[in-house]
Amino acid sequence: MRTAILSLAVVSLFPVVSVAAPKNIIYMIGDGMGPAYVAGYRYYQHDPVSATVASTVFDDLLTGMASTYPDDDTLVTDSAAGATALATGVKSYNGAISVNRQHIPIGTMMQLAKRLGKANGIVASSQVNHATPASFLAHNSSRRNMDDIADMYLDYRIDGKPVADLIIGGGTRYFVREDRNLVDGFTELGYQYTDDYNQLDNLTRLPAMALLAETALPAALNSAGGGMLAPLTEKALQLLSAADKGFVLMVEGSQIDWCGHDNDIACAMAEMNDFAKAISVAKAYVDANPDTLLVITADHETGGLSLGANGVYEWRTDVIKQVKATGREIARQLQQLQSPQQISQRYTELTGISLDEAQLQLLLTALKDADEKAGRNQILQFISDASQTGWTSGGHTAADVPVMAYGKNAGEFNGFMDNTAIAKKLFQYIQQTK
Numbered sequence: 001m002r003t004a005i006l007s008l009a010v011v012s013l014f015p016v017v018s019v020a021a022p023k024n025i026i027y028m029i030g031d032g033m034g035p036a037y038v039a040g041y042r043y044y045q046h047d048p049v050s051a052t053v054a055s056t057v058f059d060d061l062l063t064g065m066a067s068t069y070p071d072d073d074t075l076v077t078d079s080a081a082g083a084t085a086l087a088t089g090v091k092s093y094n095g096a097i098s099v100n101r102q103h104i105p106i107g108t109m110m111q112l113a114k115r116l117g118k119a120n121g122i123v124a125s126s127q128v129n130h131a132t133p134a135s136f137l138a139h140n141s142s143r144r145n146m147d148d149i150a151d152m153y154l155d156y157r158i159d160g161k162p163v164a165d166l167i168i169g170g171g172t173r174y175f176v177r178e179d180r181n182l183v184d185g186f187t188e189l190g191y192q193y194t195d196d197y198n199q200l201d202n203l204t205r206l207p208a209m210a211l212l213a214e215t216a217l218p219a220a221l222n223s224a225g226g227g228m229l230a231p232l233t234e235k236a237l238q239l240l241s242a243a244d245k246g247f248v249l250m251v252e253g254s255q256i257d258w259c260g261h262d263n264d265i266a267c268a269m270a271e272m273n274d275f276a277k278a279i280s281v282a283k284a285y286v287d288a289n290p291d292t293l294l295v296i297t298a299d300h301e302t303g304g305l306s307l308g309a310n311g312v313y314e315w316r317t318d319v320i321k322q323v324k325a326t327g328r329e330i331a332r333q334l335q336q337l338q339s340p341q342q343i344s345q346r347y348t349e350l351t352g353i354s355l356d357e358a359q360l361q362l363l364l365t366a367l368k369d370a371d372e373k374a375g376r377n378q379i380l381q382f383i384s385d386a387s388q389t390g391w392t393s394g395g396h397t398a399a400d401v402p403v404m405a406y407g408k409n410a411g412e413f414n415g416f417m418d419n420t421a422i423a424k425k426l427f428q429y430i431q432q433t434k
Helices: 002-013 035-045 057-061 079-088 109-115 131-137 146-155 182-188 197-202 229-240 255-262 265-288 317-321 327-335 340-351 357-368 372-387 419-431
Strands: 024-030 062-067 119-127 166-170 192-194 208-211 247-253 292-297 401-407 415-418
Touching (some): 024 419, 035 265, 057 062, 109 131, 109 247, 119 131, 131 146, 131 247, 146 182, 182 208, 192 197, 208 229, 229 265, 265 317, 292 419, 327 340, 327 372, 340 357, 357 372
Parallel strands (some): 024 247, 024 292, 192 208
Antiparallel strands (some): 062 401, 292 401
């Protein structure tokens, strides 16, 4: 019955359009990436030696804006409802993984691609069964049911095969469990598998899966190489490009959102840089394969980021660039130190910010708080204050998000649209598969 419902939902929602469809679709989602993140990254990348602020890949590909409201009266979406809209073309409630209010599954573009013989895959810097990737491959009444979502990646079949031809990201704890080893199930179906980033070259064909961390991949700011999303995107495109009927690939810059929730501006800019490098990989693929469409957007904005705060007319990227680790990592390291002098010295080493006596006392008090967030919040407040970065929330906002497009039919994404309209256009292209 579930299969019948999904099939009807996919086929009947969107009429076929007359424009020639691209063979390949690359769909990139910057989780939490609101307009201020894009502008902030432009200034963050700016070389102070130059009098002119140069554009970034985000600016160069910008075509429009999109609304993100969910199927209720809150106007503020979560990642699950936002991704459901982007994956299905249908709005739903916050927490929904591609189901409607009645918990009836809504067909996703990856499922449609699978039925029509196109290859499909997902890449994420989060757990691969987190809200955004899950909304492309599974159905569940709650994003929190992560084991059940992982199970569905294997158990839901189209023509006897799991939906995804390629899965790359983190999340071994959900796929290799005491109650069930899903990886064994995938390999028994012929999937190549690795859990080692250095062994990615062992993936030579589809279907394939790479789970490269217990949960999420390392944060870009904490990584020696500055993030993994670009090489993972390149690997995904290499594998998918062999598909005769083309492919649909979703790539999520997952942790932009997590930095926004923490109000961690240095973390956010590092994740934006990781995402920008992945976009450049995708753009180069489009240049070499012009029958490809690249679409980039966000599911929502996170944190209510402002570039400038406290009535001061400046935004200090020089401060941000000195920060060497995320607030979470800084807090972890400071918690291991004993003396106030050690804590003060290490904080300065990791942030470039020298604390006066009053600030040090605030930090010491926060680090002793039973709430582990207290120390992190104080650490990040000092960075926000020094850089004149403002935040209005530790959650999401209803701000519109940018839309970027490049390649075949990119002009169809000009101007303002709702997030569901993006998915509907992509459904139409996928339906034209020959």
